[in-house]
Amino acid sequence: MEPSAPSTIRGVIDSLRSSVLQNDTATASASQKITASSSSSSSQNAEASSSKGKGKAVEPALPVNEDQLKVLMDMMKMMPPKVSTFFKIPDGIGPRWQDFFQRVTLFFEIDSNSDPDALPALEARKNLMDAQNLSELEMYMNASHFKKQGDAEVDEDIFKAKIWFTRSVMTFPLPHACAAMMFYAYKSNEFALAEKYGTKALRMDLLTDSWSIGQVYYMRAHARYRMGQMQRAKEDIILSKHYDPLNADADALLGEIDKLRDVLRHPELVKAWVREQPQFEPELSVGEEFRKLEEISFIYARFTPEQLERVKTDDEKYCPVF
Incomplete structure (x- = not known):
């Protein structure tokens, strides 16, 4: 499966944009029908009212179909709120910031369509912003700080490092x-979690360095390989080699995947192979994890009005490049 350049992720985003537009058109059409029906009903009632004074017979109103009304109400409840309810592009930002936030918006759209936990997490994030009186640019700044805190803990305490990284992603998707x-x-050995975060990193369409993109595909291929998803792992390895042709380890993994695909031809064999892979074993007890969590303090910093205006307008200096 030969990749067609960095447009792989952009293609997904373009498909999403088309899907969103189709959904919006369908919603608008349905809304017009309901409005037209409502207007027609109001007009009939008005005519009936005016005819009373003229001594004309009043036609009885059509009965409400309770079953149809219930179905409509249930459908409205099932429709989730839009991403734009919880994430808005800041006003008054420069063109580089504008492009950056548009990519983040599209990431949230894709993520909320594929991950059932994404939209509730986005709502919780919005509640945090409202409680702390934080702007999106301040959320980005704090997420960058939390990422650096995680980097500083990597060699000392991997559990704390992962907590900082998790908080960073919850604050702003970097x-x-x-x-x-x-x-x-x-x-x-948390392979499903590794696959999930690798997918998020690629969905953001913010990575610009070919080597970094290749490494993410390579690591996600490893995770999918451990999960027994050989075809998807192979697709990732091919993409990894496209972005990072000098990664000799990718060739070795590709050979191993091809060999296993020939052997694991039955679902039961795949399940047996997955059971033989290394399993996640918590290094800390629940009590130790709680103690470490209590040692971490997440303090959200804010810009002064002058700083915020400077960050908004000087996007050449402040807008990140990954």
Whole structure:
């Protein structure tokens, strides 16, 4: 499966944009029908009212179909709120910031369509912003700080490092924080978690360095390989080699995947192989984890009005490049 350049992720985003537009069109059409029906009903009632004074017979109103009304109400309840309810692009920002936030918005759209936990997490994030009176630019700044705190803990306390990385991603989706979570989840044999964060890092479409993109694909291929998803792992390895042709380890993993695909031809064999892979074993007790959590203090910093205006407008200096 030959990749067609860095547009792989952009293609997914373009498909999403098309899907969103189609959904919006369908919603608008349905809304117009309901409005037209409502207007027609109001007009009939008004005519009936005016005819009373003229001595004309009043036609009885059509009965409400309770079953249809209930179905409509249930459908409205099932429709989740839009991402734009919880994430808004800041006003008054420069063009580089504008492009950056548009990519983040599209990431949230894709993520909320594929991960059932994404939209509730986005709502919780918005509640935090409102409680702390934080702007999106301040959320980005704090997420960058939390990522650095995690980097500082890597050699000393990997559990604390993962907590900092998790808080960073919860605060603002940064691809290098997701990549760090993927790497340390893989080291802990949490392969599904590693695959999840690798996917998030790539979905953001913010990584610009070919080597970094290749490494994320390579690590996600490893995670999928451990999960028994050989075809998907092979696709990732091919993409990894496209972005990072000098990675000799990718060739070795590709050979191993091809060999196993020939052997594991039955689902039961795949399940047996997955059971033989290293399993996640917590290094700390629940009590020790709580104690370490109590040692960490998440303090959110804020810009002064002057600083915020400077960050907004000087996007050449402050807008990140990953």
